[in-house]
Amino acid sequence: MTERAGSRGVVAAALRLFDERGFEATTMDDVAVAAGVSRSTLFRRFGSKDDVVFADQEELVESVRALLDASHGDPVAAVRAAAHAVLRAYTSRPEVALRRYRLVRAHAALRDRELAMTARYQALFTQHLSRGYGDPRRLLAAEVLAAAVIAAHNHVLRAWLRDPGEGGPSPAARLEEALEFVVAGRAAPPGGSGGPVPAGGGEVLVAVYPAGASGEEVLARVRAALGGAP
Amino acid sequence: MTERAGSRGVVAAALRLFDERGFEATTMDDVAVAAGVSRSTLFRRFGSKDDVVFADQEELVESVRALLDASHGDPVAAVRAAAHAVLRAYTSRPEVALRRYRLVRAHAALRDRELAMTARYQALFTQHLSRGYGDPRRLLAAEVLAAAVIAAHNHVLRAWLRDPGEGGPSPAARLEEALEFVVAGRAAPPGGSGGPVPAGGGEVLVAVYPAGASGEEVLARVRAALGGAP
DNA sequence: CCGAGTATGACACTGCGTATCAGGAAAAGG
DNA sequence: CCTTTTCCTGATACGCAGTGTCATACTCGG
Numbered sequence: 001m002t003e004r005a006g007s008r009g010v011v012a013a014a015l016r017l018f019d020e021r022g023f024e025a026t027t028m029d030d031v032a033v034a035a036g037v038s039r040s041t042l043f044r045r046f047g048s049k050d051d052v053v054f055a056d057q058e059e060l061v062e063s064v065r066a067l068l069d070a071s072h073g074d075p076v077a078a079v080r081a082a083a084h085a086v087l088r089a090y091t092s093r094p095e096v097a098l099r100r101y102r103l104v105r106a107h108a109a110l111r112d113r114e115l116a117m118t119a120r121y122q123a124l125f126t127q128h129l130s131r132g133y134g135d136p137r138r139l140l141a142a143e144v145l146a147a148a149v150i151a152a153h154n155h156v157l158r159a160w161l162r163d164p165g166e167g168g169p170s171p172a173a174r175l176e177e178a179l180e181f182v183v184a185g186r187a188a189p190p191g192g193s194g195g196p197v198p199a200g201g202g203e204v205l206v207a208v209y210p211a212g213a214s215g216e217e218v219l220a221r222v223r224a225a226l227g228g229a230p
Numbered sequence: 231m232t233e234r235a236g237s238r239g240v241v242a243a244a245l246r247l248f249d250e251r252g253f254e255a256t257t258m259d260d261v262a263v264a265a266g267v268s269r270s271t272l273f274r275r276f277g278s279k280d281d282v283v284f285a286d287q288e289e290l291v292e293s294v295r296a297l298l299d300a301s302h303g304d305p306v307a308a309v310r311a312a313a314h315a316v317l318r319a320y321t322s323r324p325e326v327a328l329r330r331y332r333l334v335r336a337h338a339a340l341r342d343r344e345l346a347m348t349a350r351y352q353a354l355f356t357q358h359l360s361r362g363y364g365d366p367r368r369l370l371a372a373e374v375l376a377a378a379v380i381a382a383h384n385h386v387l388r389a390w391l392r393d394p395g396e397g398g399p400s401p402a403a404r405l406e407e408a409l410e411f412v413v414a415g416r417a418a419p420p421g422g423s424g425g426p427v428p429a430g431g432g433e434v435l436v437a438v439y440p441a442g443a444s445g446e447e448v449l450a451r452v453r454a455a456l457g458g459a460p
Numbered sequence: 461c462c463g464a465g466t467a468t469g470a471c472a473c474t475g476c477g478t479a480t481c482a483g484g485a486a487a488a489g490g
Numbered sequence: 491c492c493t494t495t496t497c498c499t500g501a502t503a504c505g506c507a508g509t510g511t512c513a514t515a516c517t518c519g520g
Contacts, residue, residue: 027475038500043477115349116342140385144412147381151373182374185415257506268469273508461520468515479504488495 007045007055010035014052019099023053023107050113053103056096060089061120068128079125079146080179083153084172086121090157091171094164101161122150145182152178237275237285240265244282249329253283253337280343283333286326290319291350298358309355309376310409313383314402316351320387321401324394331391352380375412382408 013035032039071078090097104110130142243265262269301308320327334340360372386405
């Protein structure tokens, strides 16, 4: 690793070009010329064109991994702290975050790439939440909670990206509120039902019965649900 | 549309080649020759090499969208039914699902592509759960619940893909249990033992049908599923 | 039998990504 | 101070995905 600063400059130049001319309209040769390096070096350092855009994100993922690995207390608390750390990494450099947000929103390929990035955070969270548990029940709980935390984080982050200057609570405060909501387990909106699955309004029928029930019993109940068909 | 069956055959030939020789080792020319069409036609029909692998998944996404659009009852119930429909689409054709599972696991590019696919389901769920609500609180709830449902579905699906012949409850039953866990809102595992998860001791029958089907048709299919009871 | 719309195939072209080789700068070693 | 080794860079060539264009065959309606 000769100089990390060099890569920073390359990334900056690339993002500027992508922003001005469009992502696919800019070739790697253009970036090479603008950054003052060869195309070979570009691919050698970043691997692919997409990776130039997400170079610093990669570092962020690694720092989150380190953060979780170093934590010793409550896993849920550690994951919450990690979510805050990620959000702070965005909000602390609004120009960078907003430029990439515009870029990613405009190009489907980059959107997919960012999804993959998010999935890596989610995998880290899941792994940390299910540490040492072989129990599949716990694994389910870990996966669901990780997904919920990621969703909450992305909700707050997107809101901030859409309107960074908006008044009201800080992003961190909003995230804390959202995480509280998640951990409180109110995944179902208060108005909704949430109970066992009823028959759908008329388009779909979902029936769940213990298999202990006899065939005739099941048939009878389905018939009843259908409105007493013969 | 001349013949949809033609595309099916092309996909089958392509998947076979990808499976045998590897994904990136197989060129689109190879696929074209094996499928008996030109490379031009291949790109015209599927758009990209990845899309050949996920062609039928695309149809599944559309059917889920249609399912949700057509539903009128409780949004949460509709989303649960949709998750069941997706799972069933996999488990009803084990050979196809398992071959693609092997393929996707082996190649990073396809993994990312599948993540994008999952994200589309999640977006559909979110959209349906937050119908008509401008309230950001509701939007957060919808996003979190959608993410949790997806996580539960993927948990069950992955377990089945890893070991399709495993004994115990059916995939549908496992999903129902997992969804119950999600909707019950106990995302965070308490320190205690089992938790409030319903004891899914016995088998359960889960049936999902479009309501376009007549009552008799539904009864007939349930009867058939029960083993041809009179 | 004939035109309109359409699916197909053939061909050329751009650009990403990889592999290989040569040259030069920095370190290692005497 | 000079040599050897190592590593980074740049240049060239190549494979292949994906796009655009044009000519041909096929279908449908008149």
